[in-house]
Amino acid sequence: LAKTTQPISMDSYEGQEVNITCSHNNIATNDYITWYQQFPSQGPRFIIQGYKTKVTNEVASLFIPADRKSSTLSLPRVSLSDTAVYYCLVGDNVSNYQLIWGAGTKLIIKP
């Protein structure tokens, strides 16, 4: 299972673009990179998933360099409601039912 490293916390301001980077040096060939968002006392919510290059949806973008040893979640024009903990997970979509969650990145958005 690939180990991930994220900043413990970040803060930013409304309207800014926020980038959260996750390091996963021992990512395996079959591994995908998945990001979840969690608000206090709520279950995590899937944000985005990717394998390489760039993935974009209505919520965020995920940038993955060619070596795949890191990835960056990009949240455009954040608002106060984006204050949450963001988790980066790395694993394959074929096997291994044990999911390893780190402590995540606590993102605080200020007015």
Next chain:
Amino acid sequence: EAQVTQNPRYLITVTGKKLTVTCSQNMNHEYMSWYRQDPGLGLRQIYYSMNVEVTDKGDVPEGYKVSRKEKRNFPLILESPSPNQTSLYFCASWASGSPYNEQFFGPGTRLTVL
């Protein structure tokens, strides 16, 4: 509405008194899982189930039991709760294959064991 429900949402109990936390999903998902979350930590997997009558241990199974008699339900059983099981519990489900596919989480159950 597609959802995972858990009951109760809050529970205060005493050491040794058996309890069950229910989990139900209406998405016809094959896979379900229980997690616990403690302050400042990420989620830790307790048990998971790949289908009816098929379950396996996660990272922290001690002190817990599960059953999967129906596809939609996956109850978590604490036969003799202890204070170190005070935690926030989440149930999750996903459609198929690896849990790295999108998981859908319930609202959580906050358990306090005195």
